[in-house]
Amino acid sequence: CALGFDWHSSGTTTTTLGALKQACKPEEHGIAFAGGKGKASMRTKEEIGNFGDIFNLPSVKIESMRRASKLAAKVDNSCLQDGYQIYHHSFILTEKGEWAVVQQGMMAEKKYARRYHWLGLKTKSFIEEPHEAILCDKKEEKALDMTSRKSEEARKASIDLANDGIKRLNRIITGQRSLDEFTHPEIHFPERHGIHRVDISPAGWKALKIAGEIQPENYEELISISGLGAKTIRALALLSELLFGTEASWKDPVKYSFAHGGKDGIPYPVDTKTYDETIDVLKNALQEAKVGKGEKYKALERLKIFTDI
Known part of the structure; x- marks a missing residue:
């Protein structure tokens, strides 16, 4: 099945996943789609x-999936600060207990969307390069x-x-150390000294x-604390560099979401070599099917319609 959308359409994600959620019957197909866009995402848990009950999954497995859903949303909204606010969260699970997450964020002022992919089978860590892919039309100059x-x-x-x-x-x-000492070239601070309480x-x-009381042993435990959001994560990262010289990455990890380019040169001209190779791969797959x-x-x-273009 292939769906075609205008190259910059955020509906590529929301419409497709919404349709799959409506069409797939867990009892019949062995796969289910939880969550969705806006308020629907609040029903994910x-x-x-x-x-999970329909698939007769163990309660421990169901809880681990709920945790994966929550952490994926927290990471993409707070640990990866790229300017895109998550508004769509789909959690996909199978009768075998496998899972994936597809969520989408929007940069409202520029009206650009960005899609985040997680694949449970390949997720070894929730806090170190956990994504299967991050796709967007635009690469930001800096992103924490x-x-x-x-x-x-x-x-x-x-x-x-x-x-x-x-x-x-x-x-x-409150000012015992000054951010005048902090000279990261890609960070711009307000016109004042120090980080004041307003930043958290x-x-x-x-x-x-709460963190001081429970003493989290790792970063996953730290970000799992309720109320610890993007501002606090950012403040801790900046203070860590100021006090200990530990630099965080400010490189946007996004990849373009277009395999072959666009006929109007957006986001880049059509790569005919890759285009032809893709057709050959599909043709061979059909021959072997x-x-x-x-x-x-x-x-x-x-x-053949595409090969004759």
Whole structure:
């Protein structure tokens, strides 16, 4: 099945996943789609439980999926600060207990969308380069990426700062050290000295207080604390570099979402060599497919339309 959309359409994600959620019957197809766009995403936890029961999955497996859903949303909204706000979250699960996440964020002022892909079978870590793909039309000049391998030391330092408790953070943030010492060329601060309390929300301070009490052992535990959002994660990253010299990655990890380019040169001109190679791969796949000759012939005829362009 292939769907065609205008090259910059955010509906590529929302419409396709919405249609699949409506069309797929868990009992019949062995796959289910939880969550969705806007308010539908708020029902993800409940729907994972419902579908898990239909598939007779163990309660431990269902809870691990709920945790994966929550962490994927937290990471893409807070640990990867690229300017795109998540508004669509789909959690896909199978009767075998496999899962994937497809979510989409929007940069409202530029009206650009960005899609994030997670694949459970390949997710070895939720906080270090966990994505199967991040796709967008545009690569940002800078984006705080706390999931990058290059941010490992910054993550460790953030844990240490959080575990030290809010009293020490208060002393640092209220001006004992100046950000004049902090000279990262890609970061622009407000026209003032130091990081003041305004940079961390009240919920963030509450979360940091909890962190000081429970002493998270790793970064995943730290970001799982309720109320610890993007501002607090960013503040900890900046303070970590200021105090310990541990630099976080500011490189946007996105990849273009177009395999062959566009006829109008957007986002780049059509790559005819790759285009032809893709057709050859599809043709070989059809030749090897275990389907009837009639179906195979019809599929090859449909593919021929593209080869004759």
